Amino acid sequence: MRVSIDTLDRKRLREQFVDQGAFVYVDRFVPGELTARLAESARALLPAVNRNYLPGHKQGGSVSRHTIDRLAPHIAELYRSRVLVEWLEAITGDKLLPSPQDDPHAYALYYYTREGDHIGWHYDTSYYEGRRYTLLIGVIDDSSCRLDYELHTRTPGASPVADSIQYPPGAIVLFDGDKLRHRITPSKAGEMRVSLTFEYVTDARMRPWRRFVSNMKDAIAYFGFRQVFNVFGAKGRPSAGPDTA
Ligand SMILES: O=C(O)CCC(=O)C(=O)O
Numbered sequence: 001m002r003v004s005i006d007t008l009d010r011k012r013l014r015e016q017f018v019d020q021g022a023f024v025y026v027d028r029f030v031p032g033e034l035t036a037r038l039a040e041s042a043r044a045l046l047p048a049v050n051r052n053y054l055p056g057h058k059q060g061g062s063v064s065r066h067t068i069d070r071l072a073p074h075i076a077e078l079y080r081s082r083v084l085v086e087w088l089e090a091i092t093g094d095k096l097l098p099s100p101q102d103d104p105h106a107y108a109l110y111y112y113t114r115e116g117d118h119i120g121w122h123y124d125t126s127y128y129e130g131r132r133y134t135l136l137i138g139v140i141d142d143s144s145c146r147l148d149y150e151l152h153t154r155t156p157g158a159s160p161v162a163d164s165i166q167y168p169p170g171a172i173v174l175f176d177g178d179k180l181r182h183r184i185t186p187s188k189a190g191e192m193r194v195s196l197t198f199e200y201v202t203d204a205r206m207r208p209w210r211r212f213v214s215n216m217k218d219a220i221a222y223f224g225f226r227q228v229f230n231v232f233g234a235k236g237r238p239s240a241g242p243d244t245a
């Protein structure tokens with residue numbers, strides 16, 4: 001990780017991040033070996049994927065941080081990697097904290113494996129007191145899915161700028177979740193795409209009502225009620241079964 005990160009021009013990327021309204025795309029970021037390991041884990045976690053379908057908004061699969069902790073802890077280590085977090089702090093200009101232990105979204109895998117899997121236009125809204133940054137990492141992409149996005153939609157006095165990318169394995173996208181309007185276009189039959197998301201916050205406090213709204217959203221749109229509300233208690237089940245509600 002260090003070798004790859006150290007060769008990047010931090011100053012230029014920081015400038016890009018600011019100019020683009022808290023958004024930057026880096027097409028070669030994660031070293032090849034690490035990307036291959038992530039892809040291997042993503043395939044191994046296929047039986048643990050929780051499928052979701054929200055008509056008109058979202059269709060796809062997810063694996064939460066709780067499942068990653070159990071079955072692919074090296075991803076959790078990467079999330080906390082000092083080298084990575086320091087780099088993210090340099091680019092965002094903020095002191096970053098990991099999302100709290102009970103946030104199933106802190107690190108998660110998204111799967112687009114069936115025809116029509118997609119996510120409609122949205123922001124990665126922060127329900128926390130402070131900002132919430134999303135780091136997306138390309139893991140597997142044998143698909144035609146695109147990340148469509150609009151910059152500056154909430155920058156006073158600026159005109160929105162629309163663009164679109166297909167970020168490949170090893171590439172990253174970093175943005176302030178409240179500032180980037182984005183979507184993932186629907187996959188076609190026989191395609192497969194997996195992305196890894198890391199969420200960092202600047203203030204880990206959340207008001208109880210917002211926590212409830214955030215949990216409901218995560219349970220319905222992503223991970224299922226069992227993962228989000230831990231209905232079966234902290235004892236956990238030893239199985240690698242799906243995170244179904
Ligand atoms: O899969 C991706 O690349 C992004 C997914 C996304 O935007 C989300 O789940 O909020």
Ligand SMILES: [Fe+2]
Pocket residue numbers: 122123124182
């Ligand atoms: Fe998103």
